[in-house]
Amino acid sequence: MRHAYVSVEGIARRYPGATVFEDLWFGVNRGEFVCVVGHSGCGKTTVLNILAGLEAPSAGEVIVDGQAIEGPSLDRAVIFQGHALMPWMTAEQNVGFALSCRHRGWPRARLREAARAALVRVGLEQAAEKKPSQLSGGMKQRVGIARALAIEPKMLLMDEPFSALDALTRGVLQDEVARLVAEADQTAFMITHDVDEAILLADRILLMTNGPEARLAEIVVNTLPRPRQRATLHRMPGYHALRDHILEFLITRSRTLAGAPPAGWDPRRVPELRPADAPAALAAP
Amino acid sequence: MQTQVPFWRAALLSLALLALLLGGWEFAARSGGAVGGTAIDPEYAALVGAAAAQGGQTPMPMPSEIGARLWQLLRDPFYVRGTNDQGIGIQIAYSLGRVGIGFALAALVAIPLGFLIGMSPLLAAALNPFIQVLRPVSPLAWMPLALYTIKDSSISAVFVIFICSVWPMLLNTAFGVAGVRREWLNVARTLEAGRLKTALRVILPAAAPTILTGMRISIGIAWLVIVAAEMLVGGTGIGYWVWNQWNNLSLADIVIAILLIGVVGLLLDRLLGWVAGAVAWQE
Ligand SMILES: Nc1ncnc2c1ncn2[C@@H]1O[C@H](COP(=O)(O)OP(=O)(O)OP(=O)(O)O)[C@@H](O)[C@H]1O
Numbered sequence A: 001m002r003h004a005y006v007s008v009e010g011i012a013r014r015y016p017g018a019t020v021f022e023d024l025w026f027g028v029n030r031g032e033f034v035c036v037v038g039h040s041g042c043g044k045t046t047v048l049n050i051l052a053g054l055e056a057p058s059a060g061e062v063i064v065d066g067q068a069i070e071g072p073s074l075d076r077a078v079i080f081q082g083h084a085l086m087p088w089m090t091a092e093q094n095v096g097f098a099l100s101c102r103h104r105g106w107p108r109a110r111l112r113e114a115a116r117a118a119l120v121r122v123g124l125e126q127a128a129e130k131k132p133s134q135l136s137g138g139m140k141q142r143v144g145i146a147r148a149l150a151i152e153p154k155m156l157l158m159d160e161p162f163s164a165l166d167a168l169t170r171g172v173l174q175d176e177v178a179r180l181v182a183e184a185d186q187t188a189f190m191i192t193h194d195v196d197e198a199i200l201l202a203d204r205i206l207l208m209t210n211g212p213e214a215r216l217a218e219i220v221v222n223t224l225p226r227p228r229q230r231a232t233l234h235r236m237p238g239y240h241a242l243r244d245h246i247l248e249f250l251i252t253r254s255r256t257l258a259g260a261p262p263a264g265w266d267p268r269r270v271p272e273l274r275p276a277d278a279p280a281a282l283a284a285p
Numbered sequence B: 001m002q003t004q005v006p007f008w009r010a011a012l013l014s015l016a017l018l019a020l021l022l023g024g025w026e027f028a029a030r031s032g033g034a035v036g037g038t039a040i041d042p043e044y045a046a047l048v049g050a051a052a053a054q055g056g057q058t059p060m061p062m063p064s065e066i067g068a069r070l071w072q073l074l075r076d077p078f079y080v081r082g083t084n085d086q087g088i089g090i091q092i093a094y095s096l097g098r099v100g101i102g103f104a105l106a107a108l109v110a111i112p113l114g115f116l117i118g119m120s121p122l123l124a125a126a127l128n129p130f131i132q133v134l135r136p137v138s139p140l141a142w143m144p145l146a147l148y149t150i151k152d153s154s155i156s157a158v159f160v161i162f163i164c165s166v167w168p169m170l171l172n173t174a175f176g177v178a179g180v181r182r183e184w185l186n187v188a189r190t191l192e193a194g195r196l197k198t199a200l201r202v203i204l205p206a207a208a209p210t211i212l213t214g215m216r217i218s219i220g221i222a223w224l225v226i227v228a229a230e231m232l233v234g235g236t237g238i239g240y241w242v243w244n245q246w247n248n249l250s251l252a253d254i255v256i257a258i259l260l261i262g263v264v265g266l267l268l269d270r271l272l273g274w275v276a277g278a279v280a281w282q283e
């Protein structure tokens, strides 16, 4: 973890009278997809905002590429939970605005062309001239994805990007994000409440205990081979063991482990588990 | 909401009401010709001035007379026969010019200042007492101060328009800017958009509908105030014209002025309403 692309070093978020989380350590390697799972209020969004540079931690720091985060950066694009598109701009202008920030010298025509290309990549070429109010929820989120990817960030930060969508649209977009991230070998950090989504996309899944004073309880390494497909995911060997492990954490252990850490707990060396590697004999009923 | 009424039905009813009003008025004016005759209150005599002092009693004009006079005025609205005798079109143009200049200057001050107030809670809190005290002051109360310092009646009228237009625009701009969604600002921040770019491409369009509401209120107030201001400073303008016709006791002209002031005010409001429609956005 010493050479991780992103290194989170002992960050905390405290409010007067309430500590959301304390002494959080983890890393994200280059090209890795990390998901965070945890109950509402444990501070996931806060962690993501700190990674984005939108908020500063109360203590600790985050090192990206050898440098402490000072503020937001074009190298870390955010896909927001609400699509966060500007309603007065068309889909193309929304993407074009992001591109104009990345490439300040580009002439208008070139920005338009690049914005179109980014929309084509998410299958939205026919919606380029539409305003967000004329787009469906899924299409809006796609524009958000196109906007984030268009600026070719070094890292993608996603805060429950699909939670507002219906199950079918969500599935399609998960596949799309999986494809786009794999194509670009994109480093990604995503918050989700959907265990299957985490298993489909993540290389590692961070499990957080309930707040207040939430902790990173363990890191689950997703050893299911890639490429993974939503349709066949549940038939992969090890899938059920992995899923059961995470669900069991969310249902009981996130609560029982909350509060004071056990004796000898080292926040810098959180246990890493590989439940999907469990022998098939044990995983079968 | 009620069900949609067809346009022609509403228009027909409007026309019927207008006909009824004018007809009733005409009838009342024709039959009640001898309203006057009672002793004239001396204070009233002082107010109406010369014409009344001679004992002349102008009856309320009939709609037919007003119509004829309107036709006469509108046939040649832009004539100039000396400083005191100019067409009604010229007078309205003077008023519109003063409102235009005062309003534009107010927008130039209020929108940037409102931006700063909206973005800085400190500045908002610091300026709030001044705004709260000055805003409820009738703009005409500034007139003596303006006349004394500026020493030019026409510029003083513009100043009064400036003062009355500034507040709604200032407050609405500040309110609109302060209310820009956090997530849009965060998008701009993560894109490292820079202050000027964020202001022009995110905050301004986001707040534009609120700013335009303020401008619409301002132009309405400015058009209300200009009539009173011109009555005070005299010289030119529709307000001065109204005052002049009052001194001549030509009530028909005053009725016509009321009508024209209303129509011009409506057009000004429509103009800004059209701009507001152009910058409106929908979630
Ligand atoms: N100003 C504040 N004062 C005290 N506590 C606060 C304040 N702002 C946020 N919090 C707390 O911070 C915690 C973390 O919020 P955060 O949005 O990061 O949670 P989350 O894990 O993203 O939740 P969700 O899954 O619902 O999105 C919450 O429990 C909230 O109560």
Ligand SMILES: [Mg+2]
Pocket (backbone or CB within 6 Å): A044, A045, A046, A159
């Ligand atoms: Mg959250």
